[in-house]
Amino acid sequence: MSEAQPLYAKVKDHILENIRSGAWEAGRRVPSENELVESFRISRMTANRALRELTAEGFLSRVPGVGTFVKESPALSSLMELRNIAEEIAQRGHRYSSRLIRKGLVDANPALAEEFEDRALKQLFHIVIVHEENGVPVQLEDRHVNPSLVPDFLDHDFTETTPTAVLLAATPVDELEHTVEATLPTTEQQRLLNIAALEPCLALYRRSWSRARVATVVTLTYPASRYALYSRHRTNARGTFSQ
Amino acid sequence: MSEAQPLYAKVKDHILENIRSGAWEAGRRVPSENELVESFRISRMTANRALRELTAEGFLSRVPGVGTFVKESPALSSLMELRNIAEEIAQRGHRYSSRLIRKGLVDANPALAEEFEDRALKQLFHIVIVHEENGVPVQLEDRHVNPSLVPDFLDHDFTETTPTAVLLAATPVDELEHTVEATLPTTEQQRLLNIAALEPCLALYRRSWSRARVATVVTLTYPASRYALYSRHRTNARGTFSQ
DNA sequence: TGTATAAGGTTGTATATACAGTATAGTCCG
DNA sequence: CGGACTATACTGTATATACAACCTTATACA
Numbered sequence: 001m002s003e004a005q006p007l008y009a010k011v012k013d014h015i016l017e018n019i020r021s022g023a024w025e026a027g028r029r030v031p032s033e034n035e036l037v038e039s040f041r042i043s044r045m046t047a048n049r050a051l052r053e054l055t056a057e058g059f060l061s062r063v064p065g066v067g068t069f070v071k072e073s074p075a076l077s078s079l080m081e082l083r084n085i086a087e088e089i090a091q092r093g094h095r096y097s098s099r100l101i102r103k104g105l106v107d108a109n110p111a112l113a114e115e116f117e118d119r120a121l122k123q124l125f126h127i128v129i130v131h132e133e134n135g136v137p138v139q140l141e142d143r144h145v146n147p148s149l150v151p152d153f154l155d156h157d158f159t160e161t162t163p164t165a166v167l168l169a170a171t172p173v174d175e176l177e178h179t180v181e182a183t184l185p186t187t188e189q190q191r192l193l194n195i196a197a198l199e200p201c202l203a204l205y206r207r208s209w210s211r212a213r214v215a216t217v218v219t220l221t222y223p224a225s226r227y228a229l230y231s232r233h234r235t236n237a238r239g240t241f242s243q
Numbered sequence: 244m245s246e247a248q249p250l251y252a253k254v255k256d257h258i259l260e261n262i263r264s265g266a267w268e269a270g271r272r273v274p275s276e277n278e279l280v281e282s283f284r285i286s287r288m289t290a291n292r293a294l295r296e297l298t299a300e301g302f303l304s305r306v307p308g309v310g311t312f313v314k315e316s317p318a319l320s321s322l323m324e325l326r327n328i329a330e331e332i333a334q335r336g337h338r339y340s341s342r343l344i345r346k347g348l349v350d351a352n353p354a355l356a357e358e359f360e361d362r363a364l365k366q367l368f369h370i371v372i373v374h375e376e377n378g379v380p381v382q383l384e385d386r387h388v389n390p391s392l393v394p395d396f397l398d399h400d401f402t403e404t405t406p407t408a409v410l411l412a413a414t415p416v417d418e419l420e421h422t423v424e425a426t427l428p429t430t431e432q433q434r435l436l437n438i439a440a441l442e443p444c445l446a447l448y449r450r451s452w453s454r455a456r457v458a459t460v461v462t463l464t465y466p467a468s469r470y471a472l473y474s475r476h477r478t479n480a481r482g483t484f485s486q
Numbered sequence: 487t488g489t490a491t492a493a494g495g496t497t498g499t500a501t502a503t504a505c506a507g508t509a510t511a512g513t514c515c516g
Numbered sequence: 517c518g519g520a521c522t523a524t525a526c527t528g529t530a531t532a533t534a535c536a537a538c539c540t541t542a543t544a545c546a
Contacts, residue, residue: 006499032526043501048527056299064527065509177475182425182443182467200425200443224425249529275496286531291497307497308539 007042011050013211019059019070020172026072030060084164089133097135100158101192102128106144115207116146116214125153127163130192137193138226143218149210167208167216175209180229185221193223200224250285254293262302262313265336273303273311327407332376340378343401344435345371349387358450359389359457368396370406373435380436381469386461392453410451410459418452423472428464436466443467 018024036047051068054060062068089096106126113121125145130137143163145153150170181203204220261267279290294311297303305311332339349369356364368388373380388396393413424446447463
């Protein structure tokens with residue numbers, strides 16, 4: 001468990017742990033740089049880096065001359081939350097089922113290592129699942145999982161619990177990246193989803209981070225005639241222009 | 244112009260300047276820390292901070308033992324935020340232009356009145372615009388606007404300021420609804436976007452509310468080969484992403 | 487020719503030190 | 517009592533130094 005980890009990362013983890021567990025509520029003062037120097041036996045620059053990065057990541061706010069504080073958690077834009085498709089379908093009163101197409105360990109190639117931001121990555125879990133609503137395929141899931149973060153991933157039987165549910169239970173999700181594209185299905189996708197060659201599809205590509213490492217990379221393919229992505233949420237009234 | 248600015252910020256600005264202007268293309272090598280030390284007459288730690296932060300912000304990628312490089316930035320539109328496509332394109336260092344296809348007042352029909360949640364609605368502003376990146380159409384905007392909320396909407400010349408900019412300046416956005424679908428283009432869309440009949444498109448349908456009333460309804464159509472929808476964000480520190 | 491080794495450049499981390507700027511609490515003095 | 521001053525704590529920035537790990541290239545050797 002005690003992997004070789006930089007000191008500043010250990011400090012960050014310690015603080016994040018307290019924020020996530022709820023021990024430190026929003027607005028609460030966190031240890032000052034000098035207090036961290038004493039308790040962790042590190043130099044002030046190292047403590048400074050930990051607090052500065054957590055501030056840039058939105059977890060803390062700092063006031064010169066006063067201290068560092070836990071920030072109010074920003075309203076999560078709900079557009080593309082992680083939703084469990086099984087629950088989603090059940091919520092509509094329909095019947096959920098799935099077909100497991102592939103499940104195993106694959107060797108990493110340079111492209112995959114790049115996606116996972118880990119050049120040393122050697123092997124990955126890989127699963128392919130077709131999700132069905134009332135027996136009709138509505139989503140093709142092609143997922144790679146980082147074994148170092150979820151070592152027991154393949155132990156699960158994915159016919160009952162979805163991979164999303166397994167992953168959410170195993171690791172916290174710190175960051176999400178989504179890309180949505182329109183595509184025409186490959187012949188394999190046509191076969192698995194049982195659609196025509198000219199049926200456009202939505203391809204939702206998602207990477208999720210946990211503890212600063214990429215936990216899973218997934219491509220979800222939806223036949224346009226059977227699924228659309230939807231969201232509705234309140235905003236904070238200021239349109240985001242600049243970057 | 245020579246504001247009091249930290250040294251590391253000056254270095255960051257200098258690098259960003261080169262990236263934004265296009266002088267340094269994606270993949271190009273960026274000066275190493277030691278080279279920055281010499282050219283800026285700073286310490287290596289200061290150069291390190293500038294490069295490290297730009298990497299965290301997604302502009303650079305670093306490889307130990309090799310060097311630092313400008314990261315690829317694909318043509319992506321942020322999905323969940325209201326962003327001005329003109330600025331988005333300018334940010335990528337490309338040239339923005341637009342063609343105004345339609346602009347005027349239209350009578351409301353029952354379907355439109357339903358969308359705007361206002362049975363008494365009689366007339367609406369309607370515009371159609373093609374947005375271009377380096378002269379290539381990348382987005383077809385078909386928008387209706389509620390006159391009671393933005394009465395002077397049609398007074399603007401939309402070749403310079405985009406409708407999004409006008410609307411954001413005129414009214415606060417309290418709530419957003421998004422639906423994303425994959426479609427094949429209609430013949431008119433093929434003509435306006437200059438794409439083939441078999442090129443799939445993303446159709447982003449968006450309603451936005453202001454002061455409990457629907458302010459605008461817009462359908463944005465993107466050719467799949469030229470644009471994808473993108474978002475990346477941190478999740479709530481407490482992990483309340485479940486649905 | 488092929489392989490092992492060495493050298494040099496690059497990033498990653500950590501420390502000690504220094505000075506500046508800001509906010510707060512307390513003290514002194516008019 | 518009130519204002520000015522001071523001490524203190526905290527963050528922000530900058531430097532010099534050190535060592536480790538990694539990668540590429542050149543060199544020496546079998």
